[in-house]
Amino acid sequence: MIRVGVITASDRGYRGEREDISGKVIEEMVREINGFVEEYKVLPDDLEVIKKELINMSDKGIDLILTTGGTGLSPRDNTPEATLSVVEKLVPGIPEAMRMASLVKTPHAMLSRAVAGIRGKTLIVNLPGSPKGVRENLSVILPALPHAVEVLRGEVKDCGK
Ligand SMILES: Nc1ncnc2c1ncn2[C@@H]1O[C@H](COP(=O)(O)OP(=O)(O)OP(=O)(O)O)[C@@H](O)[C@H]1O
Numbered sequence: 790m791i792r793v794g795v796i797t798a799s800d801r802g803y804r805g806e807r808e809d810i811s812g813k814v815i816e817e818m819v820r821e822i823n824g825f826v827e828e829y830k831v832l833p834d835d836l837e838v839i840k841k842e843l844i845n846m847s848d849k850g851i852d853l854i855l856t857t858g859g860t861g862l863s864p865r866d867n868t869p870e871a872t873l874s875v876v877e878k879l880v881p882g883i884p885e886a887m888r889m890a891s892l893v894k895t896p897h898a899m900l901s902r903a904v905a906g907i908r909g910k911t912l913i914v915n916l917p918g919s920p921k922g923v924r925e926n927l928s929v930i931l932p933a934l935p936h937a938v939e940v941l942r943g944e945v946k947d948c949g950k
């Protein structure tokens with residue numbers, strides 16, 4: 790079982806003006822890797838608020854935090870900066886893979902500034918805001934996530950596959 794935290798960064802979602810479909814898509818998709826959403830928050834696109842929640846969820850021992858939204862170019866898109874301010878190491882291959890695969894679907898893929906990194910034993914990954922963006926990006930990285938979590942937990946001694 791992978792303990793998952795979901796953070797939806799959306800001013801509209803936070804104000805209750807839109808149902809959070811993207812968070813639901815994440816919840817559904819992580820089931821494929823035996824992931825269970827233990828923490829779930831819809832937050833405004835505020836750097837300090839997102840940062841605080843990333844710290845809170847990683848301190849609780851969540852294995853994998855998936856954020857959705859706030860990765861683009863508008864002034865209120867702050868999710869990558871919040872993530873960068875709390876991680877100790879970057880995992881660049883994750884956003885590299887997402888953008889590489891997504892560029893085949895839309896040139897707008899290059900406009901996601903998503904990052905991924907590690908805080909303690911928690912892997913944090915940014916996904917775009919739209920349900921379509923979540924589906925297309927998460928499906929690319931999903932097969933690698935169980936192994937990432939095993940390694941972070943210290944359960945893998947030999948990575949020889
Ligand atoms: N959490 C979500 N649930 C459902 N649809 C979403 C969600 N986030 C974004 N979308 C949809 O994806 C489209 C592009 O997302 P974008 O990040 O630009 O959201 P936004 O609505 O402009 O910003 P915000 O939600 O932060 O106010 C939006 O038009 C919206 O319909």
Ligand SMILES: Nc1nc2c(c(=O)[nH]1)N[C@H]1C(S)=C(S)[C@@H](COP(=O)(O)O)O[C@H]1N2
Nearest residue numbers: 858859860861891897898901917918922925
């Ligand atoms: N695979 C995929 N990647 C995608 C998209 C998409 O529809 N599919 N949307 C793009 C768009 S339109 C934007 S603006 C950026 C950032 O989205 P965000 O600001 O909602 O996080 O993600 C991009 N990445």
